[in-house]
Amino acid sequence: MLAKRIIPCLDVKDGRVVKGVNFVNLRDAGDPVELAAIYDREGADELVFLDISASYEGRATMVEVVKRTAGEISIPFTVGGGISSVEDMKRLLRAGADKIGINTAAVKQPQLVADGAMKFGSQCVVVAIDAKYNESWGEWEVYTHGGRNATGIKALEWARRVEELGAGEILLTSMDADGTKDGFDLRLTRAVSEQVGIPVIASGGAGKPSDFYDVFTGGKADAGLAATIFHYKELTIQEVKEDLKRKGVEIR
Amino acid sequence: MIAIIDYGMGNLHSVSKAVERLGFTAVVTSCEREILAADGAILPGVGAFGDAMAELKATGLLETVRGFARSGKPLLGICLGMQLLFEESEEHGVHQGLALLPGRVVRFRGPFKIPHMGWNRLKFHGSSPLLQGVEEGHVYFVHSYHVLPDHPADLLATTDYHQPVTAIVGRGNVFGMQFHPEKSGVIGMKLLKNFLSLCRESRNIANSR
Numbered sequence: 001m002l003a004k005r006i007i008p009c010l011d012v013k014d015g016r017v018v019k020g021v022n023f024v025n026l027r028d029a030g031d032p033v034e035l036a037a038i039y040d041r042e043g044a045d046e047l048v049f050l051d052i053s054a055s056y057e058g059r060a061t062m063v064e065v066v067k068r069t070a071g072e073i074s075i076p077f078t079v080g081g082g083i084s085s086v087e088d089m090k091r092l093l094r095a096g097a098d099k100i101g102i103n104t105a106a107v108k109q110p111q112l113v114a115d116g117a118m119k120f121g122s123q124c125v126v127v128a129i130d131a132k133y134n135e136s137w138g139e140w141e142v143y144t145h146g147g148r149n150a151t152g153i154k155a156l157e158w159a160r161r162v163e164e165l166g167a168g169e170i171l172l173t174s175m176d177a178d179g180t181k182d183g184f185d186l187r188l189t190r191a192v193s194e195q196v197g198i199p200v201i202a203s204g205g206a207g208k209p210s211d212f213y214d215v216f217t218g219g220k221a222d223a224g225l226a227a228t229i230f231h232y233k234e235l236t237i238q239e240v241k242e243d244l245k246r247k248g249v250e251i252r
Numbered sequence: 253m254i255a256i257i258d259y260g261m262g263n264l265h266s267v268s269k270a271v272e273r274l275g276f277t278a279v280v281t282s283c284e285r286e287i288l289a290a291d292g293a294i295l296p297g298v299g300a301f302g303d304a305m306a307e308l309k310a311t312g313l314l315e316t317v318r319g320f321a322r323s324g325k326p327l328l329g330i331c332l333g334m335q336l337l338f339e340e341s342e343e344h345g346v347h348q349g350l351a352l353l354p355g356r357v358v359r360f361r362g363p364f365k366i367p368h369m370g371w372n373r374l375k376f377h378g379s380s381p382l383l384q385g386v387e388e389g390h391v392y393f394v395h396s397y398h399v400l401p402d403h404p405a406d407l408l409a410t411t412d413y414h415q416p417v418t419a420i421v422g423r424g425n426v427f428g429m430q431f432h433p434e435k436s437g438v439i440g441m442k443l444l445k446n447f448l449s450l451c452r453e454s455r456n457i458a459n460s461r
Contacts, residue, residue: 197365
């Protein structure tokens with residue numbers, strides 16, 4: 001049986017891992033390759049690197065980080081952040097990334113999803129969707145630019161669309177749950193997971209081990225992503241996995 | 253020396269780094285002479301079957317791979333590389349493969365998530381030096397098409413994804429792994445190490461002649 005996956009996420013700026021809240025007061029938190037290796041040893045099933053560099057140099061540095069990481073760890077990793085062309089994707093995949101993630105660029109040019117899937121295969125293309133509940137619609141809305149811009153697009157429709165375009169996986173972040181540590185957004189996650197035939201990684205809200213259990217069962221997610229709780233060592237991957245195993249969830 | 257065959261598709265860097273970490277020399281190459289001189293060869297692959305076969309033909313490496321297989325030295329196909337070893341695939345139309353092993357490649361069909369992506373457990377069938385000392389644990393799969401080998405004896409391991417799915421194949425000197433051993437933690441590295449040991453043994457035998 002296919003196991004559920006636990007995925008830590010590292011924010012990287014100019015080649016260094018950074019910690020901060022909502023991208024403010026960023027502190028250097030170490031070398032991404034070292035931290036990646038530690039997560040690999042601690043039992044992470046995959047890793048996500050989010051490149052939040054604003055500059056061209058920062059982005060070029062990321063390629064170096066990817067090369068070094070690919071040589072050090074033996075689990076798959078995804079790189080996202082600022083990817084806006086097939087060339088960007090190619091550079092990162094050639095450097096050793098297993099998957100690339102696109103968010104804002106996919107909304108601005110949906111064809112990019114299809115182009116990436118055609119050229120590299122769907123399994124390499126993860127579309128990240130940031131969604132927030134819109135009270136007046138009674139459903140979720142897609143946001144871009146790091147959660148700053150409301151797009152007017154319905155999240156469930158967008159999820160179906162990206163699957164049609166060829167995305168191999170969706171990384172779904174609930175803006176309502178993100179940072180709360182009150183648990184993943186189960187309603188949103190289940191709604192998206194039921195709409196699409198591709199795997200869904202839930203993101204936003206993880207605080208305790210049972211949150212992962214809930215998002216894998218009630219939320220129907222295939223994987224759970226968390227950043228803060230793992231970085232600040234509030235929770236370890238082993239604690240999460242032991243809890244899941246005890247509850248009968250297939251986990252590595 | 254292990255040749256990682258570069259025909260433009262595949263996660264060459266990760267595979268070659270993994271080989272090096274295991275103490276062997278890896279050369280990422282599209283040069284026929286280099287490949288044929290290697291003690292073992294790895295055929296990686298990510299992407300679509302038809303494109304991969306077209307690239308192998310265009311680079312002239314199709315015959316090189318066949319030639320390498322005939323040499324009797326160990327050959328390992330990984331992911332799409334394993335699928336290419338077979339006779340045909342239905343991915344984006346019907347395409348002919350290398351036909352080094354009998355069988356075909358078909359799409360996953362059913363009310364479940366496709367691709368089969370993530371860690372899944374291996375179940376061994378029969379014995380092989382490739383499986384020596386390896387635990388039946390999780391390895392990392394990511395594929396939308398899977399292999400149906402014609403001969404049960406070629407099937408060394410399966411995994412379960414709503415049906416038994418071919419995970420490892422092997423006959424003579426030709427092996428295949430549907431999952432990515434270089435991305436499959438400790439178990440993956442052990443399988444890769446076993447393959448590399450076969451390459452070393454093959455070289456030692458050749459040298460002693």
